[in-house]
Amino acid sequence: MQLILKSLALVIPTTFLVLLLLPFPLVHSFVSGSSTSNQLKIHKMDTKLSNEITLHGFLLWASMGFLMPVGILIIRMSNTREESGGFRIKVLFYFHVILQVLSVVLATAGAILSIRNFDNAFNNNHQRIGLFLYGVIWIQAFLGFFRPPRETERRNMWFILHWALGTGVTILGLINIYTGLQAYHTKTSRSVNLWTLLFTAEVCFIVFLYLFQDKWDYIRKHGTSFEANTGGDPGNDSIRMKRAQAVIRENLSKLRATGEGDGVV
Structure with missing residues (x-):
């Protein structure tokens, strides 16, 4: 397990360097010419920029709006199933x-795309939050790879810090997706109502699962204890009652028959 974690710790920086060393886009300059030619170039640049913004948004949604929350839900599943065996916990952990x-x-790819192709004046909340997240997400990643051993004092501090950073990054990431949608609307004048609605539905579903995980463990434990006390499905109470009554009637009949026999003797 340690070998895999160390290998992944090397993969992330290597990926970052590969993405960073990709050829920079050529600097486009507009030369004087006919108005038709200039308008065509402007249209091509606008289309290119719009596509890059869309790709940037998709990368950051996939990173902070989907993969990161799902990863949190999965690790919480391992915490509620510690009694089910070590193998399942390891699978969920990996x-x-x-x-x-x-x-x-994906977040790194989206960051490089924005740094190289966008006008980053950092004069709006979306860019400021994004810059902060680009740094913190790497701190969180390296913190995750260097876990102290269990049953040590450092492990408790590490857990609190890892949980706090992970929760904070996820919440800020979700907020920044909303600010990104608004920035896209401002930049392109295109409606983002549908995407905002769909993303809100996704966030609500994730929050529901997050809250339900705690209750599910409670329901599962109490449901099992209830069935153990009642001897099975509570829906079969009426059937068991009828069977008990039949046994009682049969025993009473035997007692009467025995009493009559004793009287004859």
């Missing part, structure tokens, strides 16, 4: 690691 690594890689 799923969590893989999803978070993919999240960091």
